Amino acid sequence: MSEQPRLVVLASGRGSNFQAILNAIKQQRLAATLGAMISDRAGAGALELAANQDVDTVCIEPRHFSGRDDYEKALMTAIDGFAPHWVVLAGFMRVLGANLVHHYLGRMINIHPSLLPRHRGLNTHRRVLEAGESDHGASVHFVTPALDSGPVIAQVRMRVAEDDTADTLADRLLPLEHRLYPATLALLLDHRVELRDEDICIDDQTIAAPLRLGRDLDDDGRLVRPGER
Numbered sequence: 001m002s003e004q005p006r007l008v009v010l011a012s013g014r015g016s017n018f019q020a021i022l023n024a025i026k027q028q029r030l031a032a033t034l035g036a037m038i039s040d041r042a043g044a045g046a047l048e049l050a051a052n053q054d055v056d057t058v059c060i061e062p063r064h065f066s067g068r069d070d071y072e073k074a075l076m077t078a079i080d081g082f083a084p085h086w087v088v089l090a091g092f093m094r095v096l097g098a099n100l101v102h103h104y105l106g107r108m109i110n111i112h113p114s115l116l117p118r119h120r121g122l123n124t125h126r127r128v129l130e131a132g133e134s135d136h137g138a139s140v141h142f143v144t145p146a147l148d149s150g151p152v153i154a155q156v157r158m159r160v161a162e163d164d165t166a167d168t169l170a171d172r173l174l175p176l177e178h179r180l181y182p183a184t185l186a187l188l189l190d191h192r193v194e195l196r197d198e199d200i201c202i203d204d205q206t207i208a209a210p211l212r213l214g215r216d217l218d219d220d221g222r223l224v225r226p227g228e229r
């Protein structure tokens, strides 16, 4: 049997997206192995979740380094120690420098709680409400040097209700993120998606817009053909 692709997940917080990915692996919806959970915060819930489920953990805190370059060198060494095929950012709340991003270009992905290119950065739920938007969602994208700007592979959408607050939006979006991330990873592990410059190609065809979960992509990462939608 050929070796399964290995993921290294980076997270700064509670780790619910990490858990969703791990669940998908355990339930054999995702044909991958988890190399490690790496965090930049010693108190991150994600580290505890991983350790409790026998996933290797590494914590590298920026405060122990003289600057960003040194920190990212150590981070890269730690990641490369697990020889991952994919580096998966799941709530890793640091802006990464160009050297590190280039090192993993085309095999590092991130989930962001907005319909990119809308609302890069923080406080996306509040900003959706302030802008009076009627829909919201999450995006999985390739990581490129500019913050939250890499080509978007797939999105999940939801309607904004009149009585939504930033908290209810976040609460309603999270379970959708937990479906979107494993589904997008399953598609990527099928070797059909490729980052070419700023374009995403699927089966050698550039896609004009991100795939939408439930319309173009099912929860197992299978592409839904137009006639079957």
Ligand code: GAR
Binding pocket: 011, 012, 013, 014, 015, 016, 017, 018, 090, 091, 092, 093, 111, 112, 113, 121, 138, 148, 177
């Ligand atoms: C998720 O909502 C994710 O989309 C967001 O952080 C949260 C992590 O939650 N990521 C970003 O904002 C990245 N810019 P989790 O730790 O429970 O997975």
